[in-house]
Amino acid sequence: MLVQPEVLTEEQARTASGLYTQVGDKVKYLTGLVRYIESDNLLGIRAGDTIIYRPDADFCNTIEGEEYFVMHQRELF
Numbered sequence: 266m267l268v269q270p271e272v273l274t275e276e277q278a279r280t281a282s283g284l285y286t287q288v289g290d291k292v293k294y295l296t297g298l299v300r301y302i303e304s305d306n307l308l309g310i311r312a313g314d315t316i317i318y319r320p321d322a323d324f325c326n327t328i329e330g331e332e333y334f335v336m337h338q339r340e341l342f
Contacts, residue, residue, distance in 0.1 A: 266302045266303060266335070266336055267333045269334075271296045295320055297334060299314045
């Protein structure tokens with residue numbers, strides 16, 4: 266899956282369900298926009314969905330000048 270990382274503003278650091286993604290200056294969870302998902306998608310995720318993932322879950326890759334994270338579905342929350 267290819268995920269484009271999102272930079273959170275202070276207002277966006279809390280999800281609609283009340284989950285805080287940042288505490289102070291330390292990022293606990295990161296969010297990103299799914300740009301590509303493989304065909305064996307078991308979680309019902311689609312391209313365009315915003316996801317929350319662990320900070321150690323990413324592998325950075327540059328494709329056509331854009332930075333994307335390559336990750337597995339098991340690394341999502």
